[in-house]
Amino acid sequence: MAAGTDVLNPPAPARRRGKATRRARDERRLAYMLCAPAVVVMLAVTAYPILYAVWLSLRRADLRFPAQSAFVGLANYVTVLRSGLWWQAVANTVIITVVSVAIELVFGMAIALVMHRALIGRTAVRTAVLIPYGIITVVAAFSWRFAWTPSLGYLPRWLHLNGDPLTAHASSLAIIILAEVWKTTPFMSLLLLAGLALVSNELLEAARVDGATAWQRFTNVILPVMKPAILVAVLFRVMDAFRIFDNIFILTQGSNSTQSVSILGYDQLFVGLNLGIGSAMSVLIFVMIAIIGFGFIKGFGAAAPGMDTER
Amino acid sequence: MSVSGEKRALWGLTDIVVIALALVPVVWIVSLSLKTPATLTDGAFFPQHPSFINYRGIFHTTLFTRSFLNSIGIAVITTVVSVILAAMAAYAVARLDFRGKQLLVGASLVVAIFPLISLVSPIFKLWLRLHLYDTWPGLILPYLTFSLPLAIYTLSAFFREIPWELEQAAQMDGATPFQAFVRVIAPLAAPGVFTTAILVFIFAWNEFLFAISLTSTDAARTVPAALAFFTGSSQFEQPTGSIAAAAVVVTIPIVLLVLVFQRRIVAGLTAGAVKG
Structure with missing residues (x-):
């Protein structure tokens, strides 16, 4: 009914002074009323908890020793930043993020080109790639785990592997990256497909007439036009990959030093029950994500999606 | 039209590769779910004797x-x-x-x-x-x-x-x-x-x-x-x-x-x- 009531009072093309201000005020009030519920829900579950996390991170708060709770300043941060475990998790997270997003960008672009230009079977391809996008990450991770488990799966047999690849550090990381790439390449390719739609056929045709090879057309015509779409896709995926949790939880549970920062934080909070240390990690993860986001927007000029809603 | 036919075949092949890559893990978990406890560890991609025993199990x-x-x-x-x-x-x-x-x-x-x-x-x-x-x-x-x-x-x-x-x-x-x-x-x-x-x-x-x-x-x-x-x-x-x-x-x-x-x-x- 929100839209219905506004009909009585549509944004007028011709505004007279007195009426216009009242109308503008009414419009603003309606806008606030419409946005209020969403804003309240978003703030309630983020603003207070993150402040609470900051507060917890400054305290010794170990649920196993509740009597020893006390304000400890930045001691938890010092502990975390001095721990090899933390830096191992940061390194894993960075490796997984960089490698998987790089691979996804290449495959995503290839799949986007297939979906865009294929003479036949476009619908079939689009439908098929939506399956990895939609499937529950935990389900996909189980499928990969079973596929790689020697007594169970088909992959060790096909690849003639000795031993269990999920019990060694490097091969575990590789499998985590594989699972991540399989699951999220479709998302990347759909965002790229949207950018590809902006490339004009006339421009491509003109380049072809001028004798540009397919590769030249791709690098000199298609890529520049697609740059904004590529940056948005990479930004989204980097942010998302940096939070990786589900795949690792199912594939290795973080064993063999395959923890990501999120897995490590979870272990501190829910297994170690050390809320102080866990919260310090949480805050550090938040800060890292924020730095990455700002870096992208400032450094590469990636338009933050939605920041330009006013046309 | 032979060029077009060739092109179609090439695109068809590309399509099949993409679709296969997208679906293999899904097909695998389906086959696993249809294996009986006895054949679960046979390592075959497809179940030899498909059975719904696992489904009956979880719904119980x-x-x-x-x-x-x-x-x-x-x-x-x-x-x-x-x-x-x-x-x-x-x-x-x-x-x-x-x-x-x-x-x-x-x-x-x-x-x-x-x-x-x-x-x-x-x-x-x-x-x-x-x-x-x-x-x-x-x-x-x-x-x-x-x-x-x-x-x-x-x-x-x-x-x-x-x-x-x-x-x-x-x-x-x-x-x-x-x-x-x-x-x-x-x-x-x-x-x-x-x-x-x-x-x-x-x-x-x-x-x-x-x-x-x-x-x-x-x-x-x-x-x-x-x-x-x-x-x-x-x-x-x-x-x-x-x-x-x-x-x-x-x-x-x-x-x-x-x-x-x-x-x-x-x-x-x-x-x-x-x-x-």
């Missing part, structure tokens, strides 16, 4: 059926509420002029990239105090929070494309504001709303970190969380077959959504990306 335990119901209920409620709240906000963003619009959009972007792990322990402690721990609302609330940015973003992209002048035109022709909304605007907005609903549903259906952190029993545990703690249909059985079967059952709704609404999902995911 409340462990799975309960979490399946939780998943459906929580995802559906999240979807409905999120889309209603987001539609209101998106209407304001797309159509009204107000101070703080940039702030709203910026804030929802921040929520969208929020690392969930940073919030689980404070929410966990808060939920214990508010008696929301291990309840449906305890999961629905954070799911709303983290689906709203996506929903507002997608919906406002769709709403901007609606020719709102039609509404006035209908009123000019004698329709009441309500009629104008129901007959003219609602049908135009429906595809965007529907698409957004699908994306929110997929998000809520998929979520895992909150699901394992904020639940402890089958009162609110959703399927992804239940899968992680699965112990098999009986205590002495390896849970692999049961996990595979449960995984297939919860994948069916997603496959149906994708098959029926492929175009809408693509449209939704790409709605705001281009303008970027």
